[in-house]
Amino acid sequence: MVLLWGAPGDPPLDAVYRTLLRRGARTLLVDQRRTEGTTLTTEVGERLSGTLRVGDRSVELPEIVGIYLRPQDRSALGGAGDSHAAGAALDDMLLAVAELTPAVVLNRPDAMAANNSKPYQYSQIRSVGFAVPDTLITTLPDAAREFVAQHGSVIYKSVSGTRSIVGELREADHARFDEVRWCPTQMQERIAGVDVRVHVVGEELFACTVSSDAVDYRYAHLTGQRVDISRCSLPDDCAERCLALSRATHLPLAGIDLRRTEASEWYCFEINPSPGFTYYQQATGAPIDVAIANVLTG
Amino acid sequence: MTGATETRKRTVVLASAADHVAVELPERLSRLDVVVVTPGDLSRPGWCYRPGTSDWAMVADGEVLGAEEIGAVVTRLPWVSEFELSQIVPGDRAYVAAEMRAFLVAWLSDLACPVANRPGPNCLCGPFWRHERWVTEAARAGLAVEPARRSVGSDGTQPPPLSCRSRVMVTVVGERCLGEADEQLQDQALCLARATGVETLTVHFADWGAGMRFLTANPWPCLEDDAVASALLDHLVAPAPARAG
Numbered sequence: 001m002v003l004l005w006g007a008p009g010d011p012p013l014d015a016v017y018r019t020l021l022r023r024g025a026r027t028l029l030v031d032q033r034r035t036e037g038t039t040l041t042t043e044v045g046e047r048l049s050g051t052l053r054v055g056d057r058s059v060e061l062p063e064i065v066g067i068y069l070r071p072q073d074r075s076a077l078g079g080a081g082d083s084h085a086a087g088a089a090l091d092d093m094l095l096a097v098a099e100l101t102p103a104v105v106l107n108r109p110d111a112m113a114a115n116n117s118k119p120y121q122y123s124q125i126r127s128v129g130f131a132v133p134d135t136l137i138t139t140l141p142d143a144a145r146e147f148v149a150q151h152g153s154v155i156y157k158s159v160s161g162t163r164s165i166v167g168e169l170r171e172a173d174h175a176r177f178d179e180v181r182w183c184p185t186q187m188q189e190r191i192a193g194v195d196v197r198v199h200v201v202g203e204e205l206f207a208c209t210v211s212s213d214a215v216d217y218r219y220a221h222l223t224g225q226r227v228d229i230s231r232c233s234l235p236d237d238c239a240e241r242c243l244a245l246s247r248a249t250h251l252p253l254a255g256i257d258l259r260r261t262e263a264s265e266w267y268c269f270e271i272n273p274s275p276g277f278t279y280y281q282q283a284t285g286a287p288i289d290v291a292i293a294n295v296l297t298g
Numbered sequence: 299m300t301g302a303t304e305t306r307k308r309t310v311v312l313a314s315a316a317d318h319v320a321v322e323l324p325e326r327l328s329r330l331d332v333v334v335v336t337p338g339d340l341s342r343p344g345w346c347y348r349p350g351t352s353d354w355a356m357v358a359d360g361e362v363l364g365a366e367e368i369g370a371v372v373t374r375l376p377w378v379s380e381f382e383l384s385q386i387v388p389g390d391r392a393y394v395a396a397e398m399r400a401f402l403v404a405w406l407s408d409l410a411c412p413v414a415n416r417p418g419p420n421c422l423c424g425p426f427w428r429h430e431r432w433v434t435e436a437a438r439a440g441l442a443v444e445p446a447r448r449s450v451g452s453d454g455t456q457p458p459p460l461s462c463r464s465r466v467m468v469t470v471v472g473e474r475c476l477g478e479a480d481e482q483l484q485d486q487a488l489c490l491a492r493a494t495g496v497e498t499l500t501v502h503f504a505d506w507g508a509g510m511r512f513l514t515a516n517p518w519p520c521l522e523d524d525a526v527a528s529a530l531l532d533h534l535v536a537p538a539p540a541r542a543g
C-alpha cells in the first residue's frame with residue numbers, strides 16, 4: 001500500500017496520485033481538508049505498529065511500502081475549533097509515522113527541516129563538492145557595505161525558508177544598510193550564469209535549464225517577466241554530486257537549484273525537499289511523477 | 299602591573315531572556331566567565347558570520363566578541379519566540395524570529411568550539427523529537443521501554459495513561475552521569491546519549507510494575523542543578539576522557 005498525504009488540488013500530489021491509480025497500485029489518500037472519518041492508532045516500541053482508517057478503507061501501518069508527503073500549513077486550509085484541533089493532531093501523528101516507518105518516505109520530516117536554514121544547507125552542499133557563493137550574514141551595517149564594495153553585484157535573501165524570494169541589491173537599497181542591525185541579514189555575491197534545476201528521484205535525475213530576466217525566476221510571473229525551461233543533460237561529475245547531495249541530506253526526492261558559470265563552474269544555491277516538480281514537468285515532459293511512483297512502489 | 303597573561307575564553311549560554319536560571323548563571327558560576335546571549339542580542343549591531351569559515355563575531359549582553367574569545371557554547375533555547383522580539387514591529391516578529399532561528403542553527407552548527415548541544419535543523423538545543431522517536435531510539439540503544447501509544451479519530455478515544463510506581467532521572471554530561479539512579483540505569487542513559495550524539499541528555503525512567511523502563515528524554519541542559527551546571531561547563535572547557543564500554 002502507498003500512502004499519500006496532503007490537500008488534493010496540489011499539482012504534485014495530484015500528479016503522483018493519478019500515476020499510481022493508472023498503474024493500479026494500492027493507494028490510500030489522506031485528504032488534509034477532510035479528516036472526519038479518518039482514524040489513526042499507533043503503538044511504538046521496538047517497532048511501529050497501528051492502523052490507519054480513511055472512511056471505509058483501512059491499512060495496518062506495517063503494510064505501507066511508500067509514503068509521499070505534501071502536507072499544507074493547516075492554518076491555510078481553513079476550519080476551526082474541534083475539527084482544526086483533530087486535524088492538527090492527525091497531522092502530528094502522521095509526521096511521527098513518517099519519521100518511524102521502515103517504508104520509503106518522500107521525504108522524512110527530519111531531513112526536510114534542514115531547508116528552514118539556508119546557510120545550514122550550505123555546509124551539506126559544500127561537502128559534496130559544489131561551490132556556494134560567498135555569503136555574509138550580519139547585523140553590522142559597515143560589514144554589509146564592505147561586502148557590497150568587495151563584490152559589486154550582490155543579492156539578498158531570507159536566511160530561513162520564510163519569504164524566500166531572492167532580490168538584487170540596488171543602489172537605492174544602500175540607504176537601508178542601517179536596517180540590518182535589527183536582524184541577521186543574508187547577502188551573497190551574485191553569480192552570473194545559466195540556471196539549472198535538477199530533480200533527483202531515487203537514483204534518477206531530471207535536469208532542465210531555466211532562462212529568465214528575473215533575478216528569482218520562481219516569481220517572474222509577479223513582474224510579468226518571461227521564463228523558458230528546456231530539458232538538458234548534466235556532465236557526469238555534476239550528476240554524481242547531485243546524487244551525493246541527495247544521499248547526504250537523506251532526501252531521495254529533491255529539487256536542486258544550480259547555476260553554471262561561463263567557466264563551467266557549478267554553484268548550488270539550495271536543495272528543495274518538497275519540490276513543486278509539475279511546473280518543470282509540464283514544460284519539459286520529463287516523467288518525474290512516474291519516477292516518484294516507481295520509488296514509492298519499490 | 300602584571301606581565302602578559304593568557305586571555306581566558308568565555309562560555310556563552312544561549313537562552314531566553316525569561317530563563318532566569320540561565321540569566322543568573324554568570325553570578326552562580328562566576329569562576330567560569332559565563333556570558334548570556336538572548337534573542338534581543340540578535341537585534342544589536344555586531345554579528346558577522348561567513349558560513350564555512352571561522353570568521354565570525356557575535357554580540358553578548360551588548361558586547362561584541364570574536365571567535366578567539368569564546369571557548370564553549372551552551373544552548374538552552376529551543377527556538378526564537380516572536381514574543382521575545384518587542385523591539386521588532388509586530389507584523390514582522392514571526393518572520394524575524396524564523397530568520398534568527400535559521401541563523402543560529404547554521405552558526406551554532408559551524409562553531410569549532412564545543413557546543414552543548416549542537417542544534418538540529420528544527421531545534422537549537424539538539425534533537426527535537428516526538429515521544430515516539432525517543433522511545434524508538436531508546437529501544438534501538440537496548441533500553442527496556444514502555445511502548446508509546448496514541449490515537450486520533452472521530453471518537454477521540456485516547457489510550458488510558460498508565461500510572462507508575464516510581465520515577466528517576468539521570469542527567470548525562472559528556473561521560474558523567476548525575477542523579478540518584480543506580481549504575482545500570484546510568485549506563486543506559488549514557489548509552490542513549492552516545493547513540494543520539496549529544497553532549498548532555500536528561501533521561502527519565504519509570505516503574506509501572508515490571509521494573510524501571512525508559513520513559514522519556516530531552517536534550518535541554520538541566521542548569522537548575524548546580525552539580526549539573528558545573529559538570530557541564532567544566533566538561534566543555536576540559537572534556538573528560540571517554541569511558542570504556
